[in-house]
Amino acid sequence: MNDRPPTQITQIRQALTNQIDSGLLAPGMKLPSERELCELFDTTRITLKDALLALEAEGLIYREERRGWFVAYPRLNYNPLYRTYFQRMVTLQKRQVETKVVATGQVVATPVLCKDMELAPLTRLYQICRLRYIDGRAVSYVEHFLKPERFPNILERDLSKSLTQTYEQFYDLHFSRSRFEIYPSAARGEVAQRLNVTAGSPILMITRVNYDQRGMLVDCDHEYWRHDAVRISVDSQAEQPWGNEDQA
Amino acid sequence: MNDRPPTQITQIRQALTNQIDSGLLAPGMKLPSERELCELFDTTRITLKDALLALEAEGLIYREERRGWFVAYPRLNYNPLYRTYFQRMVTLQKRQVETKVVATGQVVATPVLCKDMELAPLTRLYQICRLRYIDGRAVSYVEHFLKPERFPNILERDLSKSLTQTYEQFYDLHFSRSRFEIYPSAARGEVAQRLNVTAGSPILMITRVNYDQRGMLVDCDHEYWRHDAVRISVDSQAEQPWGNEDQA
DNA sequence: TAGTGGTCTAGACCACCCA
DNA sequence: GGGTGGTCTAGACCACTAC
Structure with missing residues (x-):
């Protein structure tokens, strides 16, 4: 059933997919400009764009605002239960990682935060906004929300380093439990x-709430990931960072 | 910085977002046709469509092929570690659930399946394809791949019922462990x-591998979710279906 | 059969990036 | 300053849905 002749969009998608799969177009390489591709496939920019958007949705290509289209990198495997040592996790996959602090300060918890973190209305929180780069590309924007009483003076520390490590080293805090939620959404505004994407681009949203070794809720993260940069990977039997399994 | 006047796309998006947030446009309601909306916002279909696509990416609206645009329903909360009793999980959230068997048969494992399920090349598997409906809407297409030796004659049973229950009842099988992966992708072909979506629409892909009470790998699922229909929700300390926590 | 979205044409102007 | 993608115009035909 439904054996229509392939649309132009499909044909263009196929052609580019083949080039990428064959490795002729390697990760990070820039595609020809939209206008050149229009000529190549003898079509208009609108049609061509529909094809590029479909490939973007699949995660095969990505764009940088007004810079062009590029072949996507392999996804990073990410287990959100291991907030611990994010940087080590990336390094183990032989990828380069960098963290930049974008902003820090105090905010009044939003209603959603109050609910997620079980706070009284109008509670103040520390906020730390960071940007994560993998292989030089900005792949996730992370907002951390911390209970201030648990982290005195933390905003004066070097926050470009591992937060987990800072927690352990200066606040005697080890995670005992995490819960997280994941859903697809779209990038807006900041x-x-x-992330250097067009407003409206698909992203993967991960929110996480973390508890310390006494079971106290200590902080919450909002992570906005480029949708093509990550693969969530969870094993119910994997060794947990807080060691409820034997060490190997 | 960057205080451009809002684009038409942004304005249309805002207007529709407000209508939806205020509840004037309720879940399941059909939007006016694209041509009507064009007139309403005094623009062309291309521009209007860009705005609708952005709202679709956010999960606020969805479309059915050539039927129109509709206001999205709340997401289903889904914990992939609880493959057990999917139907009960949905019912607990006061949503209607239905499962339809689309196809069954035997297939030769693809290379990807061989790797995920640790199979020798060219191994045969049972395949069960099902479609899941929530509140009457097709929200996920699921392919189950079963090791045949573990499930004799299962294809002759009623597969529209809970697979978990069938496993327990007829094959003395209880899950002891699951691992899953999640990543955003795009819908293609079948x-x-x-799922009644346009080729190239964003979807959320979930693959899961399951083990029985003896730790043997028994089956694997490929789940294709409408990206706006689901929110993944995992708690490292939650009670597992196989009971490594006290029962409440 | 009327109306819908899906696809497609052939242009245009603009903001921004880079050399 | 030349090239890029982002936005936008004003149409058209077609396949499919709902009636």
Whole structure:
């Protein structure tokens, strides 16, 4: 059933997919400009763009605002239960990682935060906004929300280093439990700018709430990931960072 | 910085977002046709469509092929570690659930399946394809791949019922462990048709591998979710279906 | 059969990036 | 300053849905 002749969009998608799969177009390489591709496939920019958008949705290509289209990198495997040592996790996959602090300060918790963190209305929180780069590309924008009483003077520390490590070293804090939620959404405003994507681009949203060794809720993260940069990977039987399994 | 006047796309998006947030446009309601909206916002279909696509990416609206645009329903909360009793999980959230068997048969494992399921090349597997409906809407297309030796004659059973229950009842099988991966992708071919979405629409892909009470790998699922229909929700300390926590 | 979205044409101007 | 993608115009035909 439904054996229509392939649309132009499909044909263009196929052609580019083949080039990428064959390795002729390697990760990070820039595609020809939209206008050149139009000529190549003898079509208009609108049609061509529909094809590029479909490939973007699949995660095969990505764009940088007004710079062009590029072949996507392999996804990073990410287990959100291991907030611990994010940087080590990346390094183990032989990828380069960098963290930049974008902003820090105090905010009044939003209603959503109050609910997620079980706070009284109008509670103040520390906020730390960071940008994560993998292989030189901004792949996730992260907002951390911390209970201030648990982290005195933390905003004066070097926050470009591992937060987990800072927690352990200066606040005697080890995670005992995490819960997280994941859902697809779209980039808007600041997130879009920071990740260098067009407003409305698909992103993967991860929110996480963390508890310390006494079971106290200590902080919450909002992570905005480029949708093509990550693969969530969880094993119910994997060794947990807080060691409820034997060490190998 | 960057205080451009809002684009038409942004304005249309805002206007529709407000209508939806205020509840004037309720879940399931059909939007006016694209041509009507064009007149309403005094613009062309291309521009209007860009705005609708952005809202679709956010998960606020969805479309059905050539039927129109609709206001999205709340997301289903889904914990992939609880493959157990999917139907009960949905019912607990006061949503209607239905499962339809689309196809069954035997297939030769693809290379990807061989790797995920640790199979020798060219191994045969049972395949069960099902479609899941929530509140009457097709929200996920699921392919189950079963090791045949573990499930004799299962294809002759009623597969529209809970697979978990069938496993327990007829094959003395209880899950002891699951691992899963999640990543955003795009719908193509059969998946797009089954879920009634345009080829290239964003979807959320979940693959899961399951082990029985003896730790043996028994089956694997490929789940294709409408990206706006689901929110993944995992708690490292939650009670597991196989009971490594006290029962409440 | 009327109306819908899906696809497609052939242009245009603009903001921004880079050399 | 030349090239890029982002936005936008004003149409058209077609396949499919709902009636």
